[in-house]
Amino acid sequence: MGGIVVEWALCAVLLLGLGYGAYWLWVRFSWSGKHFQRTHHKAVIETGAEIRCPIHGLFPVAMGIETEHGEVCPDCYREYVRIPTYTTTEKPHA
Numbered sequence: 001m002g003g004i005v006v007e008w009a010l011c012a013v014l015l016l017g018l019g020y021g022a023y024w025l026w027v028r029f030s031w032s033g034k035h036f037q038r039t040h041h042k043a044v045i046e047t048g049a050e051i052r053c054p055i056h057g058l059f060p061v062a063m064g065i066e067t068e069h070g071e072v073c074p075d076c077y078r079e080y081v082r083i084p085t086y087t088t089t090e091k092p093h094a
Contacts, residue, residue: 027033050058053073064071072080 027037050060051064051071051073052058053076056073056075059073059075061071063074065074065077066072067077
């Protein structure tokens with residue numbers, strides 16, 4: 001019984017090794033594999049990218065507000081346009 005379990009485990013390891021080898025060959029030597037790898041790395045870099053505002057510090061690229069002059073920090077934009085921000089305890093002046 002133990003021999004059958006070991007045989008199945010070795011078979012699984014062999015199949016996983018062959019699958020990884022095929023994946024490595026695909027990524028390393030084919031055009032579509034290189035394209036997949038490039039787009040994956042680009043997505044990883046863009047999700048972790050942050051922009052530094054000299055006043056408010058780091059903020060994610062997704063929160064940036066695009067203007068004709070480039071990306072602007074959302075807090076700087078709010079201050080520039082004077083958009084009021086209210087908390088739950090404050091009430092707007094009438």
